[in-house]
Amino acid sequence: MNNRVGIIRSLRDRLAITLIGGAAVLAILLYLVVRSYAAQIAQQGQDSILAASVTSILDAAILRDGEVEVDFPYASFSMLSTDSDDRVFYAIYQDDELISGYDTLFHSDPIPDADHRFGTATLQNAEVRVASAARTLIGAQVTTVISVSVAQTQDALEVTLNRISRNAAGFGAGFFLLATALSFWATSTTIGPLKRLTSSVTRRGPQDLRPFEQPVPTEMEPLVASLNNLMGRLDQSLSQSEDFIAEAAHRVRTPLATVRSYAEATLQRVGKPENRHALRSMVKAIDESSRAAGQLLDHAMITFRADHLDKQDLDLGELVGELVRSLTPIAEMKDVRLQIRCPETVNVQGDAILLQNAIRNVIDNALKYSPAESDITISVSNSAEDRIAIRDEGPGFPENNMAMLADRFTRGSNSEGITGSGLGLTIAQDVVIAHGGHLVLANHAEGGACVTLSF
Amino acid sequence: MRYFILLILTLIPAFALGQEWEEEARFGNEGAQSTLRVISSTDTSFFAPVIETFVAKSPSVAISYFVTSTAELNRIVRENPSGYDVVISSAMDLQLKLANDGFAKELTVDGLPDWAKWRSSLFAFTTEPAAIVMNKKAFPDGRIPQTRQELIQAMRDRPEEFSGRIGTYDVRESGLGYLFATQDARASETYWRLTEVMGSLKARLYCCSSAMIDDLVTGELAVAYNVLGSYAKARQDTSDQLQIVLPSDFPTTMMRTALVSAQSSQPQIAEDFVQHLISLQTGSTDNNMPLPPLDVENAVTGRSNIALEPALMTYLDRLKRRNFLKEWESAIIQGQ
Numbered sequence: 139m140n141n142r143v144g145i146i147r148s149l150r151d152r153l154a155i156t157l158i159g160g161a162a163v164l165a166i167l168l169y170l171v172v173r174s175y176a177a178q179i180a181q182q183g184q185d186s187i188l189a190a191s192v193t194s195i196l197d198a199a200i201l202r203d204g205e206v207e208v209d210f211p212y213a214s215f216s217m218l219s220t221d222s223d224d225r226v227f228y229a230i231y232q233d234d235e236l237i238s239g240y241d242t243l244f245h246s247d248p249i250p251d252a253d254h255r256f257g258t259a260t261l262q263n264a265e266v267r268v269a270s271a272a273r274t275l276i277g278a279q280v281t282t283v284i285s286v287s288v289a290q291t292q293d294a295l296e297v298t299l300n301r302i303s304r305n306a307a308g309f310g311a312g313f314f315l316l317a318t319a320l321s322f323w324a325t326s327t328t329i330g331p332l333k334r335l336t337s338s339v340t341r342r343g344p345q346d347l348r349p350f351e352q353p354v355p356t357e358m359e360p361l362v363a364s365l366n367n368l369m370g371r372l373d374q375s376l377s378q379s380e381d382f383i384a385e386a387a388h389r390v391r392t393p394l395a396t397v398r399s400y401a402e403a404t405l406q407r408v409g410k411p412e413n414r415h416a417l418r419s420m421v422k423a424i425d426e427s428s429r430a431a432g433q434l435l436d437h438a439m440i441t442f443r444a445d446h447l448d449k450q451d452l453d454l455g456e457l458v459g460e461l462v463r464s465l466t467p468i469a470e471m472k473d474v475r476l477q478i479r480c481p482e483t484v485n486v487q488g489d490a491i492l493l494q495n496a497i498r499n500v501i502d503n504a505l506k507y508s509p510a511e512s513d514i515t516i517s518v519s520n521s522a523e524d525r526i527a528i529r530d531e532g533p534g535f536p537e538n539n540m541a542m543l544a545d546r547f548t549r550g551s552n553s554e555g556i557t558g559s560g561l562g563l564t565i566a567q568d569v570v571i572a573h574g575g576h577l578v579l580a581n582h583a584e585g586g587a588c589v590t591l592s593f
Numbered sequence: 594m595r596y597f598i599l600l601i602l603t604l605i606p607a608f609a610l611g612q613e614w615e616e617e618a619r620f621g622n623e624g625a626q627s628t629l630r631v632i633s634s635t636d637t638s639f640f641a642p643v644i645e646t647f648v649a650k651s652p653s654v655a656i657s658y659f660v661t662s663t664a665e666l667n668r669i670v671r672e673n674p675s676g677y678d679v680v681i682s683s684a685m686d687l688q689l690k691l692a693n694d695g696f697a698k699e700l701t702v703d704g705l706p707d708w709a710k711w712r713s714s715l716f717a718f719t720t721e722p723a724a725i726v727m728n729k730k731a732f733p734d735g736r737i738p739q740t741r742q743e744l745i746q747a748m749r750d751r752p753e754e755f756s757g758r759i760g761t762y763d764v765r766e767s768g769l770g771y772l773f774a775t776q777d778a779r780a781s782e783t784y785w786r787l788t789e790v791m792g793s794l795k796a797r798l799y800c801c802s803s804a805m806i807d808d809l810v811t812g813e814l815a816v817a818y819n820v821l822g823s824y825a826k827a828r829q830d831t832s833d834q835l836q837i838v839l840p841s842d843f844p845t846t847m848m849r850t851a852l853v854s855a856q857s858s859q860p861q862i863a864e865d866f867v868q869h870l871i872s873l874q875t876g877s878t879d880n881n882m883p884l885p886p887l888d889v890e891n892a893v894t895g896r897s898n899i900a901l902e903p904a905l906m907t908y909l910d911r912l913k914r915r916n917f918l919k920e921w922e923s924a925i926i927q928g929q
Contacts, residue, residue, distance in 0.1 A: 206912075207912065207916060208910075208912045208913075209912070209913060209916050210907070210910070210913070211907075212779055212904050212907050213904070214904075214907065215902070215903045215904040215905075215906055215907050216902060216903075216904035216907075218903050218904075219900075219902040219903060219904065221707075222712075223711045223712040223713075223901075223902075224903075225693045225695075225712070225903070226693060226903035226906065227693075230912070237911070237912065238910050238911040238912045238913075239910065239911075262694070262695045263695070264695075
């Protein structure tokens with residue numbers, strides 16, 4: 139049978155990759171959002187200090203005798219001190235004329251008495267943040283507009299932002315690691331029931347076609363239901379076919395017996411040698427058919443009983459002895475001696491009917507291949523490994539297909555001219571397997587086949 | 594002939610600039626490979642030991658040391674930033690503005706606390722309080738004023754003794770004097786009352802601490818206000834007639850600062866020199882240098898220094914300066 143199944147990427151991997159990928163995207167998003175938010179807050183902080191500085195300078199502006207005085211406080215610049223010692227620039231304009239400060243600082247021309255205006259500029263090769271505001275001064279004769287700009291480099295802001303970025307990156311990485319761990323956990327939890335189902339399917343015996351009754355998650359219910367359904371149908375069709383075979387065999391056997399008795403009676407009455415020969419062939423063919431039908435029946439019975447072993451305490455020596463007694467007449471007809479070697483009492487648990495059936499089939503086989511005047515030895519031992527060994531002195535198993543002999547309807551390459559259905563060893567093997575053991579076929583070094591039933 | 598041309602070539606810039614120095618000195622070997630140009634407001638005698646130990650350590654370097662006033666120094670550096678490698682001044686505000694305006698190079702200098710440097714480009718290396726220095730003879734009863742208030746009282750009590758015998762910086766000329774005056778004015782109204790009293794007693798105005806101390810020693814002056822304590826101390830070794838008082842009402846403590854010009858042609862040597870200077874001035878061992886060391890330990894708990902911060906630029910503002918000088922002039926120059 140071809141056991142290969144087409145495989146696409148595992149559910150577990152898909153789930154894990156989706157979750158981890160999602161976590162990564164979220165972590166990066168978290169980092170970016172926190173960083174931009176922090177940048178905004180930090181910039182607002184700097185802006186408000188710059189605005190305060192501008193205001194304090196503007197507030198100090200007065201008109202005295204028509205002339206502008208701006209006696210701004212020490213705090214106007216003092217408040218701009220930062221840990222990174224940012225550079226400070228400022229410019230005070232009266233109308234459009236610079237009256238103090240840095241002429242390199244651009245004149246942003248703010249609207250008088252309106253809110254502060256903020257901007258970013260490059261001054262002396264440094265990026266600076268500029269705040270500007272203007273105020274109208276009204277004197278006795280003149281009205282003039284004073285505008286003030288204060289600019290500051292952004293080194294401290296940069297330091298703060300870097301620190302926040304590092305922290306945000308830390309948070310993001312932590313979140314990612316946590317989410318990854320969580321997704322592994324979630325994945326294995328999700329996959330768990332599937333694994334349990336798999337292992338319970340794998341553990342089952344070949345004949346176990348009972349439905350699964352363990353509870354499964356909702357998503358798996360359709361799968362398990364279909365599986366149960368499938369197995370139910372399989373079980374039914376299997377038992378139907380076994381029933382059919384048994385029924386067919388049974389129906390065939392009875393008329394065959396009638397035909398045989400007529401054929402034998404007729405054989406007594408005919409005298410012509412060619413007619414007698416034909417009748418003998420007929421009887422032989424009928425025997426073969428009825429034997430095959432019997433074995434089919436046996437096999438069907440074993441298949442049925444193997445699932446419901448009727449185990450009892452058995453004295454194996456006695457069981458074998460009984461069987462040998464019943465087979466002795468057939469053996470004597472072929473001049474074959476059946477010998478039992480049972481040095482001690484062997485007690486095992488087993489189904490008596492099945493075991494008898496198995497042993498009879500093996501002995502039957504041995505009888506068929508044994509030459510006249512030879513022995514068949516049946517050893518019974520207390521060791522499970524070679525519980526019952528049946529050895530004949532015939533030609534032995536053909537070496538080339540020994541491994542396949544126990545398969546259904548397979549016959550040895552040397553079985554030409556010997557009656558047989560190919561089911562004998564199959565029956566023996568099924569029985570031994572149902573008892574938790576195995577069948578070993580071997581050829582004895584000094585000739586002859588040896589079948590060992592280990593159980 | 595070639596040497597002659599070379600001589601002329603080296604002299605041309607000096608003539609072209611027409612620069613007159615208060616002092617000018619050269620240290621190091623004649624054949625030194627490179628010459629570090631240091632422009633400073635500190636008298637050569639105070640700085641010579643620092644330079645001598647440096648050239649002893651680096652024999653391939655010679656140092657030209659130029660001394661001028663703080664205001665002049667500021668002007669020269671702004672006009673010709675590539676002409677000097679190291680800029681040393683006691684006017685913290687001017688120095689900070691130089692650094693703020695991009696004239697200073699960022700250096701990696703070890704051994705300084707954060708408050709003693711600005712932007713890793715301006716480095717403090719001394720702690721020097723502004724002192725009131727008095728000639729003891731002017732106080733025969735031995736009751737030396739300890740605060741500005743007591744000084745005002747003493748001058749009001751005996752105007753005839755102090756008239757024309759009080760000296761202080763001409764803040765219009767001296768950068769350091771302006772710094773001291775503005776910081777005093779910021780700290781307390783007492784400064785303006787004191788200035789008015791000094792003005793009424795026909796105070797004499799000086800360019801620099803050393804000149805005031807000269808006149809104190811000769812007895813021409815009875816009191817000098819806002820003199821550098823370090824200069825007075827150096828003179829006190831030879832004369833016990835001076836009394837140095839660090840006013841206990843509020844202190845004004847200046848830090849001398851150094852920076853390396855952003856356009857220095859030999860920045861590495863300049864940086865080494867600044868590092869050498871700072872190592873000497875912050876070393877715990879008494880190195881017998883005439884310069885007072887940077888007070889690393891007591892700075893936090895003791896007298897507060899003028900902080901190195903952008904606010905120092907406040908009084909350098911044109912409008913602020915104009916206002917301040919107007920007020921100062923009206924206080925100190927009364928009928929002179």
